[in-house]
Amino acid sequence: MPAEPKKPVTLKDVATATGVHFSTVSRALNPATRNLVKPQIAARILETARTLGYRPNSLASSLRTKRSGVVGVVVPDMASLLFPPILEGIEHNLLKEGYMTIVANSANDPQRHRLILAGMMERQVDGLIIASATLRDPILDEWLQGPAPMVLMNRTDEFGRAPAVLSDDIKGIGLAVHHLAGLGHRRIGHIAGPASLSTGAARLNGFLLACAELSIPEAQRPVVTSAAFSREEGRRACITLLAQNPDLTAIVAANDMIALGCYDVFAQQGLVCPRDISITGYNDSPFMDVVSPPLSTVRIHQRDMGLEASRLLLARIGGQDMPGDVLLRPQFVARQSTAAP
Amino acid sequence: MPAEPKKPVTLKDVATATGVHFSTVSRALNPATRNLVKPQIAARILETARTLGYRPNSLASSLRTKRSGVVGVVVPDMASLLFPPILEGIEHNLLKEGYMTIVANSANDPQRHRLILAGMMERQVDGLIIASATLRDPILDEWLQGPAPMVLMNRTDEFGRAPAVLSDDIKGIGLAVHHLAGLGHRRIGHIAGPASLSTGAARLNGFLLACAELSIPEAQRPVVTSAAFSREEGRRACITLLAQNPDLTAIVAANDMIALGCYDVFAQQGLVCPRDISITGYNDSPFMDVVSPPLSTVRIHQRDMGLEASRLLLARIGGQDMPGDVLLRPQFVARQSTAAP
């Protein structure tokens, strides 16, 4: 019966209990150095360590080895539908390799962002995954030269100063626009995300590009920018867009939340989707298949994004410097929010 | 221009740069001990620390002080709709107090759960919030006597061995049953969650209790147990329930995911909700107002649960031992998935 003692058991405790020096215990307990100690003794050490309930103290070992076995992940909004599957993927990959994950929520607040990064660096994280970058992010500068490798996720910065794992937003929005055009739409509005975020900017570019390809005249592809990737701001932007362009037959929203905001406006203005107006989202967030009407959207494999980001980070921690970014292929999912005009 | 040096700056570095002993630097940098050093010198120290870009090493300080400033949070499913807002609340409260949060996903896998707890304890977390407890959880035993205070969240264990923050499930399900009864339903089925989880068990009890209060005969309140709180398992359970009780007019699902699984079955069997059958969920997960039909459900304030759990934990870390659990008051939200039979 291993009654847990008040004072934690240390290497020295199991050393004296076994009658050897504690450095020997250290080697015996570490599989990589176990061969340096006589098998007989090693066995005795393992045994007493077990009965004493020895637990290594990572702080001490990290202090010595300079590797904490912890990585930091910063997301802009932990409670959004987008990030949980991503986080799950990250945590899955990292735990497998023996790392644990500190998660923090920047809430798009620069001061908080700073605080978080400082806290993570003080805690000597071995690496960072940042999903909260803005296009021109002064906060990144402060740590790019730091000892912890960094990878960006979902959003990148203007100069690609760190490797990033991204959805191919330009292509993705293109899929949506072409889908709508294929249904016969020629008056398509875009509700863009904030221009300060790479996702907002890239999707806007993708929209304009696709419209150009399809020779949709400028007057028939109005754009309104939403102040945030949120349902509320999507609502506001949609009201503006519809007021200025009553003849629109379709809307390409920069993400699913904005699309849901549009749903609210449709309901309020008595517009039936897709009969009166079509709309597409972006991300294929969980449960977009069960909203009413089920949302046609651009799927990005969120868990894969997390897996990929953590894989990239682990590689960088291991010293392999990956050049360039990872672009995840998006995929259009047609549901019932789009129909012929 | 604070060019980041290759070797991190330590107390000693700023000490020699200022011409004082490094212990003096330590005191000067710590607001609590700054009064021990002459203001003039303290100012000089702060200044050189700033220009050198000094960053404290938490590992070293934690090793000495035995407080890591990190707490661990274990959830059963990070990607579910339920936990992200809870996590956000926890992280919010903890960061405010200077703690950072290690999050891990047990995926309901005992072995993984063990690994996670061991990893967190090795990293000397100051406390633990466990949302992944089962009713009889041997894993908890291993750490209950440990140095890190623990609070349970969402689920509790059979004996209440640690303080818990819970939704009042019995009352909550009661609200749903009474709502349905008020609409005239007298044949109400329950799809229960796993009996090994306190949420599954408590909600089943609440259901039976409420039916007893309303004198609904046993034959008219059938129960089927879902193997998990998931849409897929909810689907399976619903098929069974409907097959065995074709005359049911309402279903009380143990949570929203199970209810969504029922939606799938309804669609498949041509049942129109709420015309042919009513259904209630539990949790009021995000976006349950936008599914079709909008789901009537029992709301629990998820962020509050996180806030409360972290508050409780901080109190315990601070040495105040809270007796008893926190029961959050649930609230019924009537939407369009329920109507008179």
Next chain:
DNA sequence: AAAATCGATACAAACGTTTGTAGAACCTCA
């Protein structure tokens, strides 16, 4: 038989802090 080699273990330093204590300088006051 002395020297060289080797395997196993003990010793000690280091990682970067915090904090108790010793000591030095200065002041106060009789």
Next chain:
DNA sequence: TGAGGTTCTACAAACGTTTGTATCGATTTT
């Protein structure tokens, strides 16, 4: 002037590891 205080700073130990080096038998080599 010198005893007794105050302030401030330096010294040193400790936290629990990892890891380079020294030591010490035992074995092998010449």
